[in-house]
Amino acid sequence: MTRVCDRFKDASFDNYICETPAQRKLVEALAAPITRNIFISGGVGVGKTHLCYAFLNKNCKRHYLKCLNAWFYYGDTVYTTIKDIIDCVKRGWQTGNSDTALDTYKEAKILIIDEIGLQYGTDSERIELYELFNYRYCEELPTIAVSNFTKDEVIQILGLRISDRLFSHALEFTIEGESKR
Numbered sequence: 737m738t739r740v741c742d743r744f745k746d747a748s749f750d751n752y753i754c755e756t757p758a759q760r761k762l763v764e765a766l767a768a769p770i771t772r773n774i775f776i777s778g779g780v781g782v783g784k785t786h787l788c789y790a791f792l793n794k795n796c797k798r799h800y801l802k803c804l805n806a807w808f809y810y811g812d813t814v815y816t817t818i819k820d821i822i823d824c825v826k827r828g829w830q831t832g833n834s835d836t837a838l839d840t841y842k843e844a845k846i847l848i849i850d851e852i853g854l855q856y857g858t859d860s861e862r863i864e865l866y867e868l869f870n871y872r873y874c875e876e877l878p879t880i881a882v883s884n885f886t887k888d889e890v891i892q893i894l895g896l897r898i899s900d901r902l903f904s905h906a907l908e909f910t911i912e913g914e915s916k917r
Contacts, residue, residue, distance in 0.1 A: 740807035744789035773906035781915025812845030
């Protein structure tokens with residue numbers, strides 16, 4: 737389950753301003769059924785996260801949880817950051833549940849991972865991330881990966897084993913432009 741972010745609660749493909757043909761192609765790809773990985777790179781503030789939430793707003797229902805006093809998306813798509821995945825793994829190590837820590841991310845019909853490249857990049861992190869990406873690759877579950885880093889930089893950060901699974905048959909988009917923040 738993904739918490740609805742107030743800033744992006746009204747994000748849509750219609751209110752994203754496409755300034756380049758590449759941005760239009762990206763919006764078209766995200767609006768269509770997702771059947772393979774998508775890699776989105778670009779500078780800060782160019783609308784990558786807006787587009788992820790536009791995808792969630794189009795494809796997921798919202799549910800208010802009184803106990804948490806917040807709205808959440810529910811459905812087959814999970815949005816997270818790479819740091820949240822690493823934090824989940826570390827909690828699993830601490831509680832002895834490391835075998836099941838990644839299950840939500842592994843089994844999501846579509847997984848959106850934002851901020852790729854902002855993890856520490858330790859060997860233990862790479863091992864856990866490999867488990868996640870390998871599972872999704874083997875089960876043919878699409879991942880939308882989002883980063884401020886270029887493809888080459890992401891390959892260096894994640895390593896070849898993970899990157900090969902992420903970029904295999906992936907659609908790749910780069911959003912250029914000035915920050916809109």
